[in-house]
Amino acid sequence: ERRLRGLPGVRSAAMNMATGHLHVKWSPALCRPSAILGTLRAIGYAAYPYDPVRHGEQLERERKKLFRQLFIAGLSMMQVMMYALPVYLADDGTMDADMTALMQWASLLLTLPAVAYSAQPFWRGAWLGLKQRMPGMDVPVALGIAAAFGGSVAALLRGYGDVYFDSITMFIFLLLASRYFELGARRKA
Numbered sequence: 001e002r003r004l005r006g007l008p009g010v011r012s013a014a015m016n017m018a019t020g021h022l023h024v025k026w027s028p029a030l031c032r033p034s035a036i037l038g039t040l041r042a043i044g045y046a047a048y049p050y051d052p053v054r055h056g057e058q059l060e061r062e063r064k065k066l067f068r069q070l071f072i073a074g075l076s077m078m079q080v081m082m083y084a085l086p087v088y089l090a091d092d093g094t095m096d097a098d099m100t101a102l103m104q105w106a107s108l109l110l111t112l113p114a115v116a117y118s119a120q121p122f123w124r125g126a127w128l129g130l131k132q133r134m135p136g137m138d139v140p141v142a143l144g145i146a147a148a149f150g151g152s153v154a155a156l157l158r159g160y161g162d163v164y165f166d167s168i169t170m171f172i173f174l175l176l177a178s179r180y181f182e183l184g185a186r187r188k189a
Contacts, residue, residue, distance in 0.1 A: 001013045001014065001015055003039055003043055004022075004024060004036060004039060004040070007026075007031055007035060007036065007039060008030050008031060009026050009027040009028075009029070009030025009031030010024060010025070010026045010027075010031055010036070011025045011026060011027065012024070012025045013025075021050065022040075022047060024036055033049070043128075043132055044128040044131065044132070059183070059186075059187055062183065063180075063183055063184075063187070066121070066176065066179060066180050066183060067180065069117060069118040069120065069121070069176055070118070070173065070176045070177060070180050072113050072114060072117055072118045073114045073118035073119075073169060073172045073173040073176050074173050076110050076111060076113055076114035076118070076169045076172075076173075077114070077166070077169035077170050077172075077173045079110045080107045080110045080111055080165050080166045080169045081166050081169075081170075083103040083104075083106045083107045083110070084103070084107060084165065084166040086103065087100055087103050087104070101156075101159070104156050104163050104165070105156065107163065107165035107166065108152070108153065108156060108163075108165060110165070110169075111149070111152075111165040111168055111169055114168065114169045114172045114173070115145065115149055115168065115172070118172050118173075118176060119142075119145055119172050121138070121176070121179065122138050122141045122142045122145065122172075122175070123138075123142055124138075125137075125138030125139075125142075126138040126139045126141070126142035126143075141175060144171070145168060145171065145172065148164045148167060148168050148171075149165075149168055151164070152164045152165055152168070
């Protein structure tokens with residue numbers, strides 16, 4: 001909104017986050033629609049004049065991609081928990097160090113798809129927020145995922161310390177699930 005209001009000829013710009021609609025009022029003599037769309041693309045947003053059919057198709061593509069990311073995160077979460085649970089339940093001395101290390105390495109491999117693919121919305125949102133110097137909620141989420149993943153990998157490579165691959169995958173899954181349900185509510189709105 002602020003970026004568009006700075007364009008010559010733009011009188012107002014209001015974004016409705018629930019519906020994904022941007023309402024812009026401008027003076028045709030001072031500003032062309034192509035300048036508005038170009039400005040939006042320059043800051044990382046793909047915008048088009050409103051077309052109900054195109055909008056519905058875009059929401060459906062977004063829903064399908066988010067569902068795939070949610071599915072991968074859920075699958076990773078379940079598999080990582082399968083390896084983390086025996087380590088949690090083992091009393092001191094009942095599981096040897098080699099078996100614990102094997103479980104943790106397997107957890108790392110199963111966490112990679114969730115961090116690399118499923119967490120893309122958080123990485124992208126954080127990058128856009130930082131790039132525009134307007135960090136949103138994706139920045140702390142991305143930092144949390146990166147810190148937990150980096151710390152867990154470091155502990156695994158050192159051979160001591162706690163690993164949080166189960167927490168990382170669960171965190172990604174739960175946040176994506178909330179986004180998926182929010183997208184459904186937004187579609188109904």
